[in-house]
Amino acid sequence: MSDEPKSTPVTSDDDLPEQMRVRHEKRxxxxxxxxxxxxxxxxxxxALREIREANTDLAPDTATGVLVGVTGRVMFIRNTGxxxxxxxxxxxxxxxxxxxxxxxVGADSLSEWKTDVDLGDHVFVHGEVITSRxxxxxxxxxxxxxxxxxxxxxxxxxxxxxEETRIRQRYVDLIxxxxxxxxxxTRASVVRSLRDSFHGRGFIEVETPMLQTLQGGATAxxxxxxxxxxxxxxxxxxxxxxxxxxxxxGGIEKVFEINRNFRNEGSDSSHSPEFSMLEFYEAYGTYDSxxxxxxxxxxxxxxxxxxxxxxxxxxxxxxxLSGEWTSLTMYGSLSEAVGEAVTPDTPVEHLRKLADRHGLxxxxxHGHGKLVEELWEHLIGDHLHAPTFVRDFPLETSPxxxxxxxxxxxAEKWDLYVRGxxxxxxxxxxxxxxxxxQRLEEQAKLxxxxxxxxxxxxxxxxxxxxxxxPPSGGVGMGIDRLLMAITGLGIxxxxxxxxxxPE
RNA sequence: GGGCCGCUAGCUCAAUUGGCAGAGCAGCGGACUUUUAAUCCGCGGGUUCGGGGUUCGAUCCCCCGGCGGCCCA
Numbered sequence: 001m002s003d004e005p006k007s008t009p010v011t012s013d014d015d016l017p018e019q020m021r022v023r024h025e026k027r028x029x030x031x032x033x034x035x036x037x038x039x040x041x042x043x044x045x046x047a048l049r050e051i052r053e054a055n056t057d058l059a060p061d062t063a064t065g066v067l068v069g070v071t072g073r074v075m076f077i078r079n080t081g082x083x084x085x086x087x088x089x090x091x092x093x094x095x096x097x098x099x100x101x102x103x104x105v106g107a108d109s110l111s112e113w114k115t116d117v118d119l120g121d122h123v124f125v126h127g128e129v130i131t132s133r134x135x136x137x138x139x140x141x142x143x144x145x146x147x148x149x150x151x152x153x154x155x156x157x158x159x160x161x162x163e164e165t166r167i168r169q170r171y172v173d174l175i176x177x178x179x180x181x182x183x184x185x186t187r188a189s190v191v192r193s194l195r196d197s198f199h200g201r202g203f204i205e206v207e208t209p210m211l212q213t214l215q216g217g218a219t220a221x222x223x224x225x226x227x228x229x230x231x232x233x234x235x236x237x238x239x240x241x242x243x244x245x246x247x248x249x250g251g252i253e254k255v256f257e258i259n260r261n262f263r264n265e266g267s268d269s270s271h272s273p274e275f276s277m278l279e280f281y282e283a284y285g286t287y288d289s290x291x292x293x294x295x296x297x298x299x300x301x302x303x304x305x306x307x308x309x310x311x312x313x314x315x316x317x318x319x320x321l322s323g324e325w326t327s328l329t330m331y332g333s334l335s336e337a338v339g340e341a342v343t344p345d346t347p348v349e350h351l352r353k354l355a356d357r358h359g360l361x362x363x364x365x366h367g368h369g370k371l372v373e374e375l376w377e378h379l380i381g382d383h384l385h386a387p388t389f390v391r392d393f394p395l396e397t398s399p400x401x402x403x404x405x406x407x408x409x410x411a412e413k414w415d416l417y418v419r420g421x422x423x424x425x426x427x428x429x430x431x432x433x434x435x436x437x438q439r440l441e442e443q444a445k446l447x448x449x450x451x452x453x454x455x456x457x458x459x460x461x462x463x464x465x466x467x468x469x470p471p472s473g474g475v476g477m478g479i480d481r482l483l484m485a486i487t488g489l490g491i492x493x494x495x496x497x498x499x500x501x502p503e
Numbered sequence: 504g505g506g507c508c509g510c511u512a513g514c515u516c517a518a519u520u521g522g523c524a525g526a527g528c529a530g531c532g533g534a535c536u537u538u539u540a541a542u543c544c545g546c547g548g549g550u551u552c553g554g555g556g557u558u559c560g561a562u563c564c565c566c567c568g569g570c571g572g573c574c575c576a
Contacts, residue, residue: 017512017513017548018512018513018530018531018547018548019513019529019530019531019548020513022530022531023530061537076538076539076540076541078537078538078539078540078541078542079535079538079541080534080535080536080537080538080541080542081534081535081536082535082536083535083536083537083538084536084538085537085538085539085541087539097538097539099536099537099538101536101537102536103536118529118530119529132537132538132539133537133538134537134538134539136537136538136539138537152513153513153514153529153530154513154514154529155513155514155515155528155529156513156514156515156527156528156529156540157514157528157540158514158515158527158528158540159514159515159516159527159528160515161514161515162510162514162515162571163571163572164510164570164571164572165514361576500570500571501569501570501571503570
């Protein structure tokens with residue numbers, strides 16, 4: 001940030017690896033010669049991409065007469081006696097060759113190039129756009145200058161970086177691996193597509209609190225922090241749901257938010273303690289209409305990103321997101337899987353027997369709803385490959401969801417499963433303030449009994465419902481999961497800087 | 504939380520039964536005016552994750568700890 005004096009000495013650290021010591025010495029020698037290894041600006045005239053796009057069909061050994069100033073990171077370098085080659089790469093991944101000959105830059109400049117420039121340096125090259133004898137589009141330098149000296153050696157570009165290094169030093173991963181840069185762009189395209197889809201349908205984007213005074217909107221363990229000014233503990237939100245519903249109460253009837261949620265839990269191939277969440281609500285929508293909208297959002301995102309609703313995953317296999325998607329009910333599909341009728345009336349003891357019979361260990365504290373969900377996940381959910389809506393969850397474990405309009409004991413809630421993981425969840429929202437109060441009081445009892453995932457009674461939220469919330473549908477969808485669904489990547493690849501334990 | 508595997512040069516990885524710690528790329532010196540991971544000759548580079556133990560001798564065997572990965576819960 002700050003300008004250092006030009007006389008900055010070589011670092012006195014003798015412990016530096018040889019290669020870093022050498023580069024620091026080069027930097028110091030440049031300063032001694034009065035050459036700034038970190039100039040404030042260089043006279044760039046063209047992006048590498050512009051030169052590539054303007055010269056698509058040049059024959060080998062062509063001189064265009066066009067003079068340009070270009071920049072890039074030196075990715076490969078091939079120095080011969082009197083003619084040097086370097087492959088420059090710019091941020092968008094475009095590469096262009098720079099050539100420096102004794103004839104065009106002179107002996108001193110060529111010799112400085114050979115001694116001062118390392119792999120990884122950013123350089124500026126001014127010269128003529130030509131093609132080499134082999135036909136490689138190049139800039140034949142008439143002058144060059146360092147744009148930024150790299151004092152840390154770049155890892156070899158031909159070997160895969162260890163996974164831990166890729167995640168801990170994502171900047172290196174981005175330098176070396178085109179796929180890493182592509183993932184960043186894909187993610188941006190997905191988020192943009194979602195916003196476009198919503199705006200095209202008249203939805204309003206809002207931002208609701210990330211710092212909340214009560215945890216709510218989901219069952220999960222929160223991160224706790226503290227406000228010095230208010231002297232109260234605050235929770236990093238686990239979900240925006242209760243605030244988005246307040247929006248609907250207030251008349252923002254088609255509303256969405258894309259923002260970060262935080263859950264104080266471990267991470268694995270499909271979980272991260274902080275993750276981006278999309279939630280959207282629509283007055284006079286139901287879990288049926290929300291399922292249709294959810295499918296369209298995902299299909300439009302796949303189309304926007306890949307140009308097709310049949311996407312190619314990271315492992316090379318194709319995955320079909322097009323058309324209508326399968327629906328099944330939780331109790332119906334579970335009954336089929338265990339070979340006997342399982343209903344909301346099936347006693348807890350019998351569910352435990354079923355779990356035991358299918359080799360599933362369950363927490364003895366689990367009630368009916370949790371047992372049914374775990375059995376279902378174990379027997380069906382984990383194996384669902386094609387996009388599938390599983391509908392009508394146990395009422396007991398869905399405290400913010402409306403009871404089914406005709407089926408007793410189940411809630412109008414669906415989960416969308418894609419390749420065995422949960423991608424989104426949708427509801428006909430519970431809007432009756434009296435029933436909602438009962439549900440939250442049940443949750444509060446669980447919390448008092450030591451369940452740190454249960455939510456407390458949120459009086460302000462209940463007050464908003466008491467003013468009257470229109471019948472509504474709501475959906476939550478993980479953005480990272482959506483990336484996983486469209487690309488086939490693991491969650492640590494879709495998140496640019498995943499949380500890792502400090503080195 | 505449990506089990507298994509890994510951690511060695513800047514990077515990616517070897518190292519026989521416990522016997523002088525190596526390779527490729529990268530680096531340094533030299534040659535080379537059309538290279539494409541340039542090539543050729545020469546050279547340097549190590550707290551083998553940390554601590555303890557066994558042993559004449561430990562990258563290797565044992566114990567404790569750290570970090571990571573995979574599987575299970």
